[in-house]
Amino acid sequence: MTVRVRIAPSPTGTLHVGTARAALFNWLYARHCGGEFIVRIDDTDQKRSTSEYEENILGSLRWLGLDWDEGVEVGGPHGSYRQSDRFQRYREVAEGLVETGAAYYDDRPTDELEALRQQAQKEGKHPGHYIRRPEQSVTEGVIRFSIPQEGPIAFDDLVRGSVSFEPQDVDDFVIFRSNGTPTYHLASTVDDVDYRITHVARGEDLLPSTPKHILLTRALGAEVPVYAHLPLLFGIDGKKLSKRLGAASLATYEDEGYLPEAVFNYLSLLGWSLDGETEIFSREQAVASFDLIDVSKNPATFDPEKLAWMNGEYIRAMSTDHFSQMVRPHVEGAVGRELTDDEWSRFEEISELVQERTKLLPEAGEQVVFLFNDIESYDEKSWAKVMAKDGVTDILEAARGALAELTVWDKVSIEKALRAMIEELEIGVGKALQPIRVSITGSSVSPPLFESLAALGRESSLERIEIARGMLG
């Protein structure tokens, strides 16, 4: 039997990190088993669904490298993979279930239902306890699924083990709304049946809904899929990862300069591990050893710091050419204009040094603006720490003198000249170099100085040292 798994995002928002992780695990499982990964759009909530969100979601999945074998945009043998195209099908199923007696119409008003819920709660019972099939049958309103009050509903969850619910604790849930649209429970279950989904790996928040889906599936006369309820993801504050806390949307990570490989790698480590030791690994390695049975049961906290570290690892691992190419838009963004190829070659002189110092792509831009723009203002702390000191004027004058004599402007000559100067002045290397650094980069933190001077060029370097010297009075 071919493994068929799916991710069924609902386009009521951007792709959430938790959904992305669920998609990732499904994808990994499909690839590991040589099965099929399906992307379906659960847009039964027509009020909140938009095509913009759908595009965002699909774009993020593609960015992560999760390709799908069937689904929206790529098609497949099961017709449309968008639930809004299948409302007729759901209506037929719902009405069919009414005919067989598995479901019933219910026209009781909301406040009446609410009263029943409160009564049940007061008695320490499940809220849906009294919301069962009424004596008097009606032919309009919502359609509710009638929970057979027989034995417990038990199943073996791939990550949780055996789980069981008593039928009296499962409410007669609505499968079809009075406005003629299906609910999530109906549409999702019908689709899983129609599309021959074999394994349903989804967030643990859906565990309590699983008995409903199992009963529905059985009422449809279909085989129940294997379930795997994935642990939830939490934000660093210990609360459920939410949009309000920022960065819950995968697209944000793309914008902030994270690499898809790093995000893929990091996400796969939330609730799973390759071997308990290896942190950095390829997609292929993950595919080779991934199995839903190995997914951990406990919820995980999404740690942006570890992601950032991992992103840095990936940045350092790429070729410098590739890095330069990736980082160019970020550098141009920081500089504020497009750079000519001539200017760009200045960056390339020190790109390797920048690469080592970059965790997030945009950081590279900040490190090298000094190469292209004049120093508008010096970093306050840097100035106070290194420039507002005795002897700095002498150092800058000496440095300018030494550098002005150079006929060859490259790293080796610059270093030689400056070291000779330092020896003459009989001061510490750090003490001598820091004022020069602040003069030409505006900050006490920068890429290595000799290379920076070389890349900046003779004219600008001398000029900046002079300007800084002038500011000291």
Add this chain to the structure above:
RNA sequence: GGUCCCGUCGUCCAGGGGCCUAGGACGCCGGCCUUUCAAGCCGGAAACGCCAGUUCGAAUCUGGUCGGGACUGCCA
């Protein structure tokens, strides 16, 4: 309130009766390297929620307890 799920360093993940004086990673602290910052290298602090039981032996099995979470909608 009810149902279900979960409890190993601050965080993520190993360990599933003896190999555990509990391992790896991020972060943190200290050191080395060093022209700053990174990177790299070396070292350190840091956890089996608690109580019983089973057993020669429990982080691992069982029960209870406490804590956390999810769900409880004509959202998904």
